Amino acid sequence: MKQKRDTKHQFFVRKPDKLALISVGSAVGLTVVYDGQEQYMEHPMTGEGGIDTSPDEGGLDGLGLSYLAPGMPQESFAISYIEALVSSDPLPKLYPETASLTYDGTEKIDGVECHKLKITLSVKGGWTLFVDTSDTPLIRKIEPDTSDVPANMPKMKVDLSIVFKDWKLNPEIPDDQFQIPPKDKAGNGASRG
Numbered sequence: 001m002k003q004k005r006d007t008k009h010q011f012f013v014r015k016p017d018k019l020a021l022i023s024v025g026s027a028v029g030l031t032v033v034y035d036g037q038e039q040y041m042e043h044p045m046t047g048e049g050g051i052d053t054s055p056d057e058g059g060l061d062g063l064g065l066s067y068l069a070p071g072m073p074q075e076s077f078a079i080s081y082i083e084a085l086v087s088s089d090p091l092p093k094l095y096p097e098t099a100s101l102t103y104d105g106t107e108k109i110d111g112v113e114c115h116k117l118k119i120t121l122s123v124k125g126g127w128t129l130f131v132d133t134s135d136t137p138l139i140r141k142i143e144p145d146t147s148d149v150p151a152n153m154p155k156m157k158v159d160l161s162i163v164f165k166d167w168k169l170n171p172e173i174p175d176d177q178f179q180i181p182p183k184d185k186a187g188n189g190a191s192r193g
Helices: 073-086 090-094
Strands: 009-014 018-023 031-034 039-043 048-052 098-109 112-121 126-132 139-144
Touching: 098 126, 112 139
Parallel strands: none
Antiparallel strands: 009 018, 018 031, 031 039, 039 048, 098 112, 112 126, 126 139
């Protein structure tokens, strides 16, 4: 049996302290909004969600987004990369336990010529990063090695790629893009524990 699940998100960041990852047209996609004070999360597939009124200190660096998708390996991978991308120091988050980095030539992603970098971790797994070859080296695609996920379902194979499209650098983003839903609609509060 083969199942395919596509999720599409719009991703907005206003540094130093605003983020919106909005699920678009998907019943399973994760939505996260951080307005600089509160963090809202909604995950329709698990039924989890709500507002965290005490996110970690440090703006986008202190959000600790990895806790948002427990038991959901695809979302956990995506969230960990997004967390690294908005960090003021992304390298330690992107390369926490890198054993090797290999340049694997170029490849076109959605018509854009990209450098292909293979990263192997000292623990298990790794990922492939596709970066635009132009003067603006934007990340175009990330392919995590999911060969060991999920461990509790050995006959299941997960192929995952995170594709970044429609980059807009330094646009004006309206404040309402980072608005937390009213508490009566947002649930009882997200928990990090």
